[in-house]
Amino acid sequence: xxxxxxxxxxxxxxxxxxxxxxxxxxxxxxxxxxxxxxxxxxxxxxxxxxxxxxxxxxxxxxxxxxxxxxxxxxxxxxxxxxxxxxxxxxxxxxxxxxxxx
Numbered sequence: 298x299x300x301x302x303x304x305x306x307x308x309x310x311x312x313x314x315x316x317x318x319x320x321x322x323x324x325x326x327x328x329x330x331x332x333x334x335x336x337x338x339x340x341x342x343x344x345x346x347x348x349x350x351x352x353x354x355x356x357x358x359x360x361x362x363x364x365x366x367x368x369x370x371x372x373x374x375x376x377x378x379x380x381x382x383x384x385x386x387x388x389x390x391x392x393x394x395x396x397x398x
Contacts, residue, residue, distance in 0.1 A: 340367035342389055 317325070344367055347353055 336370055337367045340369060
């Protein structure tokens with residue numbers, strides 16, 4: 298099984314291959330799929346919020362828009378320490394409309 302870059306940073310087995318018995322491999326793969334789906338969902342929300350900004354709408358060409366994808370993950374730190382503040386949430390709602398004045 299060939300691992301994608303995201304899979305390679307997630308798996309710690311020999312040559313980034315899934316390790317363990319078949320049930321462990323299946324659980325690992327299902328967890329990876331869930332992680333990827335969540336990442337694409339958040340990236341899509343963030344891209345939509347950026348594209349709502351009129352300054353970006355004017356700046357992007359048709360070629361730029363065609364090249365946009367929520368499949369990026371360069372902003373993910375797979376090996377770092379994560380500080381979780383359980384009293385705060387990501388603001389995933391729509392960005393407030395710009396003041397027309």
